[in-house]
Amino acid sequence: MLRFLIIPLLMLWVQPDVPDIPDGETCLYEVRYILGDLNTKVAKATLTTTPTIWEEKDAYKADINIRVQPFFLLFLHAKYFVEAYVTRPGMQPLYYSTSSSKETAWCRYSEGEEGIVFWRNYKKRQEPLTLTFPNDGRTMELVSMLYYARAFDYKEGEPCELKALIGERALPATLTMEGIDTEKYPGHSAKRIRFFMPERGIMENGSGNEAYLWIDADGSRIPLGLEVPLGKYGIMVCKIVE
Numbered sequence: 001m002l003r004f005l006i007i008p009l010l011m012l013w014v015q016p017d018v019p020d021i022p023d024g025e026t027c028l029y030e031v032r033y034i035l036g037d038l039n040t041k042v043a044k045a046t047l048t049t050t051p052t053i054w055e056e057k058d059a060y061k062a063d064i065n066i067r068v069q070p071f072f073l074l075f076l077h078a079k080y081f082v083e084a085y086v087t088r089p090g091m092q093p094l095y096y097s098t099s100s101s102k103e104t105a106w107c108r109y110s111e112g113e114e115g116i117v118f119w120r121n122y123k124k125r126q127e128p129l130t131l132t133f134p135n136d137g138r139t140m141e142l143v144s145m146l147y148y149a150r151a152f153d154y155k156e157g158e159p160c161e162l163k164a165l166i167g168e169r170a171l172p173a174t175l176t177m178e179g180i181d182t183e184k185y186p187g188h189s190a191k192r193i194r195f196f197m198p199e200r201g202i203m204e205n206g207s208g209n210e211a212y213l214w215i216d217a218d219g220s221r222i223p224l225g226l227e228v229p230l231g232k233y234g235i236m237v238c239k240i241v242e
Contacts, residue, residue: 035234093144
């Protein structure tokens with residue numbers, strides 16, 4: 001499925017009124033695969049955001065729990081778990097970890113020379129892999145990028161240049177707010193954001209170079225949905241249901 005430092009300069013890139021979630025939030029999503037007349041449920045997902053403290057700093061803790069439908073166990077792992085910490089306010093990355101039946105991994109964001117430390121252990125690999133990347137405030141894995149997308153101060157049509165930590169590399173990526181969509185999710189005015197990675201996609205097999213994210217334009221800017229076009233192989237859709 002899908003694959004979350006504090007620098008004074010960074011504050012130039014985020015809104016002065018970044019969303020606050022004082023009591024936390026829990027969002028339930030349904031993941032579906034669509035190809036022509038085929039429209040089938042792949043998984044259900046829960047995203048919980050909770051105010052907390054991370055190493056004596058105000059933070060949010062994000063928990064993602066994805067459970068895959070039995071038929072798709074032929075192609076995907078049964079469960080995915082993600083835990084991440086981002087700053088409060090600002091929603092900038094602090095820490096990320098994930099686990100599945102295939103691997104465990106974590107990513108720690110620090111200031112100075114330590115930078116970003118990325119650790120991954122595949123069940124079939126004899127030794128864990130450790131990588132380091134400069135922490136420029138614009139390099140992060142995809143979960144942290146979701147929270148970054150909630151807080152970023154977009155100007156319509158102007159791309160935000162980032163680097164996505166995926167596939168053990170830091171790959172160029174852009175976020176571009178294409179406009180306000182009032183029809184996709186009835187009752188919500190949503191920012192439609194295009195995510196693009198030219199070198200590979202966000203799916204496990206490397207597909208899905210382009211994705212579209214809808215974020216509520218008001219309040220705490222809840223992620224409403226995600227769509228990943230897969231060309232002739234259809235589209236993967238994640239949509240809020242509660």
